[in-house]
Amino acid sequence: MSSGTIFVLFFVLLALAIPISTTLGIVSIVPSLYNSSFPANAQYIIRAMFAGMDSFPLLAIPMFVLSGILMARGGVSKKLFNIFSYFIGDKTAGMPCAVIITCLFYGAISGSAPATVAAVGSMTIPILINLGYDKAFTTALVAVAGGLGVIIPPSIPFILYGMSTGTSVGELFIAGVIPGLLIGFLLMIYAYYYCKKNGEDKEKINASVKELRDKGFLTVLMDSSWALLTPVIILGSIYSGIASPTEAAVLSVIYALFISLFVYKTLKIKELWNIFIEAVRTFTPLLFIISAAIAFSRVLTLLQVPQTVASVITSTFSEKVAILLVINAFLLFVGMVMDTTPAILILSPMFMPIIQTIDVNPIHFGVIMVVNLAIGFVTPPVGVNLFVASSLTGVPVLSISKKAIPLTIMFLIALLCITFIPEISMILVS
Template sequence: MSSVAFLLSAGFGVLMLLGVPFAFAIGIVVAVSLLVAGIEPLLMPQSVLAGTQSFSLLAIPFFMLAGELMSAGGLSARLIRVADVFVRHLTGGLGHVTVLAAAIFAAISGSAPATTAAIGAIMIPAMAERGYGKAFATALAVSAGVLAPLIPPSIAFVIWGVIAEQSISRLFSAGVIPGLVMAFGLTLVCWWYAKRNKIPTQKRASLKEIRLALREGVWALLAPVIVLGGIYGGVFTPTEAAVVSCVYALFVGMVIEKQLKFADLSPIIWRSLKITAIVMSIVIFSAGFGILIAQEQLAPKLAAWLSENIQQKWLMLLVLNIAFFLLAAVMDEIAIMVVLGPLLIAIAKSFAIDPIHFGAIIVTNVAIGMAAPPIGYCLFVGMAISGLKLGEVASKIWPFIAIMLVVLMLVTYVPEFSLALQTR
């Protein structure tokens, strides 16, 4: 192993163990590796700048902002009200409301943290009051929030589309069926929990209540129709859809619902910028990381070694899924996609895996990683809302993780499961 390869692997690992933020760890390793390799130092700022030069990446800050605007503007509360009148009478009804509302909100914001925060802030206290354990309610809100990487428009699919140079619209469609099946699986866990704990059901909503909820929630329900309809109707690109969703959320929040004021915009923009900065800093510093990996031929060498030692495609996919799950337990999921992207793509090519199918596998792993202990991003959002400790939430989240893993196996070994809606 060359000194550069050692720095990129062992050096990065040591910095991670020391608790250095992911983006800074990548930047430090790349800078030191350039010096060791005797490469022109100016390559670092050039590669960082090059890492930002993608029109598709503009979707990330705008979808983040859209999620914040919709939550502050009252759209998330309207969505919950609509979901409530349709499913609250079922066993585990309030849990079903959480999942359904999160699925709809995910189809607007594209962001797992935003979905977890928007839905969890309302549903965790409500579920706790109705007899659900607070830890279970938090675990459910976290699990429902991570539907966002799968249900389009998905920020995770945007990032992978840029890395793998694949159609983002086609990647979006690959997440629809897995996302809906995962949502259904989460409701089964809610039904089982409510049945086991004898949680009383609520009264079925009257037709008057349903009409009122639909009338009040029409603007919220129109949001995913406009965003997704515009993308698949060819009216605008996914990046332009992110801007449209921001304008729509701003209009509804300020003019229709009148819950947004100009004074609210500054903190809302600041919150979305902080989350965007974390994601984008990982993406841009990883550009230099990718250049060094390419120069050292690490991706093709490892892909070739794996191809020689593992001939069966099914076994290779199993190994990748296990490795991704273990890495996601200790490493940021976006960082895994960006840093290991060249290697993952090389492996997929060596086994002739359809790139859109492979993208669905990667992003399903990302969704699971955002909920999995100990450092799932949405896990910490849920903990912040409920005030519970990691161990309390982690003990209740494993049934949901099990459902997610079943969906991952379907995505991995039944290509049609994610490719059924593909159009070329």
């Protein structure tokens, strides 16, 4: 059975709305059903799924999921938003920019784009709407800025990429810092343009900022300092060599429990059981997707798909720039129709031979890949961030998509810069 037939079957099953984990399992077993001599039989697939789960870096994912839920329930995003609003809230586009910065910081806590949208959006969207900002624009802003959650470290997609390619997760985290800041900066430029063009209700905004400043700087700072320390503790422990990404994920859970239970006192011990259940329910479907995607990627390797794809692309395009543009276009399309997790686990091994041929650093390519797929969070038909944001405000997904187009263009500009200026990703990597 040809690899082309496998992929046709894969997309047909997705079009029929069959769950992605089931789809991956079916297409993994089909070659052995067609050809009994094919080595990837049912037993091989099951062993591959279990072997794929036996990964120390993978343990970081459920820990970051749990940490993100604890922080969300503990109201950490509101604490972050307050301190940024205090300084820039009364400036032009100050409040939208405060939302973007909050997404940057919360992304350094959760490692997940949908989690960032849910946690930051639930706290900040009502505030911006009450201040007179357009509901659809505010919802789109949070949906797009939430994509920073998978670029700013710690990042679940970076963990998956590192696991599937053998690259250092710690170095991937470091490489994601400046690209994330660049994207955030470009989003703020558009927010400034939008507010200059459409105006703001300065009376309401100034009153809101005044109320915050009347509390005093030290009060607001002390209230937000524990939340601000979260990314410092998580990332500092990794970059200093004190902890691995997996160990840092455990530290993040302990810290989240501490500040939510004993500092902010926004959680009660009796609520923890339901939070643990929510974390398990969030991660378990992801676990099935990961295990099935790992098995499918091994089947593709046996079918020599990575070598075939590399041969086709490099024989069709000879210039490095053209090859990178083709890969970006392909990843943008994949991000529109497939969830990030299977996309990374399936495509990373496929592209490794190509990037080695054109002399692209695997760390740099990991950032390129994750930024591409982050754009997929706000592009239909999958666009998970769009649906999460829509559930928060009731704004139709199509309306959010329209408002998100200029913000997505800024994301694309950043992607081109990151792709063709490797130093943006690699300058902090030793």
